[in-house]
């Protein structure tokens with residue numbers, strides 16, 4: 299969790315630019331408060347009214363059925379998510395660009411709504427021809443290419459769930475996720491491009507599929523043209539299937555609660571959780587929040603830089619923007635390819651008006667320097683967004699001044715894989731912003747900072763961020779594990795949703811999210827579990843015990859530090875250290891590669907045997923306590939000194 303400097307609370311809020319407010323969907327704080335109060339007093343009426351922005355085959359009979367912790371939104375309603383993202387735009391906007399895709403090497407592809415619709419229909423027919431039925435799960439392990447959203451929308455069209463696994467995950471991680479969801483089909487590519495190098499997705503898929511008996515077929519997009527392994531009878535080329543498929547595929551009506559997707563995310567234990575999202579409530583949350591928070595209008599060019607492998611890409615590249623009929627930019631590669639001004643060059647060329655990125659990216663741009671930016675015309679921009687981790691006020695101000703030239707409101711959006719959509723964020727024409735604060739909850743979202751008994755904590759005190767009432771985009775359960783759903787989110791503070799985040803509320807009701815209170819680590823906004831990394835470490839023959847903590851990192855927010863005790867007879871060495879880092883990368887994925895592995899004789903433990911993470915965290919941050927450590931990562935550290943120190947100070951119970 300980051301250090302919180304109370305000084306920031308005294309800074310003057312920055313009002314929305316007047317010109318912006320005049321044309322915005324929500325034009326003043328008073329207007330926001332009116333909406334908020336209405337939603338609070340009459341939630342059913344409020345959400346019932348919002349739901350009219352979706353196209354229904356049959357309207358819902360009820361807004362919400364709440365049998366805590368199980369919610370059903372818009373029961374009785376029938377709709378098709380892909381119809382909402384595509385078909386309904388065709389009458390007026392068939393020739394409007396839906397997807398403007400740019401490859402890392404500069405190749406481009408533009409798909410209008412009519413073209414995207416046709417490709418999704420064809421792919422939906424492909425899925426049906428392979429025996430995919432409503433309720434089945436399709437795993438997707440792909441690079442950032444147009445076929446990825448096409449695959450997702452194709453699944454939605456036939457009522458199948460997708461489970462997108464980020465391309466940076468390992469074969470083991472992919473296999474675990476396929477097994478948990480019992481996916482029938484895997485969609486992948488021969489490879490992807492990242493920083494000019496090839497990411498061998500098919501090779502990793504092949505390794506994963508050795509242990510995936512539920513998979514019947516693998517559909518492979520030809521992206522790199524590299525030579526790949528091929529299993530006859532199982533592997534099929536995407537382009538061959540698509541070529542043969544009819545583009546006639548009427549959208550089938552599905553129930554509001556039809557499962558839309560599973561997305562795995564890290565929790566406190568070693569086992570990732572399959573967050574389940576369903577159709578109508580989720581889509582409404584995405585569509586409505588995209589419109590309000592980015593103040594989206596017909597002529598906007600919208601670019602969210604996330605990878606679709608994460609929830610931000612699901613909600614704010616695919617479902618939210620397309621449900622609104624927006625024109626979106628999608629970029630395949632890295633921000634520094636071929637040079638560190640790639641993003642600014644893209645903004646200039648596509649005339650991007652809305653730019654949604656991460657705090658880590660902003661900090662990296664800051665470190666690269668303004669020279670990369672100043673040679674580009676960024677005057678098309680009108681709204682800037684950030685997500686994924688707390689943004690420090692210095693980075694916020696830099697974003698505002700150097701990218702937004704002091705005229706673009708910044709929306710610091712707080713939400714989670716579980717919430718489905720944005721929950722706390724400024725509305726750009728209405729909410730005065732305070733750098734570092736996600737500001738106020740959206741209308742209909744009842745967020746409160748409380749203590750463990752559920753009582754609100756006074757302004758300026760740290761507490762737990764909770765959501766007090768169900769909301770449309772909320773996860774419905776953890777796939778296959780209702781007990782864990784209840785336990786992790788609804789039992790810590792009975793009756794309310796526990797976010798796992800610490801926060802403070804200031805005197806104006808603004809929320810300052812400080813970071814996680816559990817063992818979840820956020821590296822560059824990616825969510826990783828300490829336990830998952832620990833189990834990866836102990837699966838290495840040399841390791842007896844491991845404890846993993848985060849230390850603050852100037853660019854990535856947090857970095858992973860591992861304390862490892864070795865099996866007897868194994869000596870620490872630089873080679874072993876690299877081998878352990880590689881081992882974690884191979885077991886979980888490259889995103890989980892530790893920044894540091896430190897060898898210790900024994901790990902400091904409480905009397906009851908629990909590892910004292912708080913002390914390790916301190917140690918990881920400061921690089922050592924007096925007399926205890928040398929900072930040399932290859933020698934054995936004697937952490938018993940810390941343990942003795944802690945015990946002497948009575949600090950041994952966490």
Ligand code: PRX
Nearest residue numbers: 685686687688710711712713714715811825
């Ligand atoms: O700790 C919060 C942090 O990211 C967590 C959710 O991570 P994930 O499910 O991967 O979703 C990330 C993208 C929505 C939260 O519990 N977080 C997210 N946005 C913010 C944030 N922390 C502070 N400020 C934010 N704007």
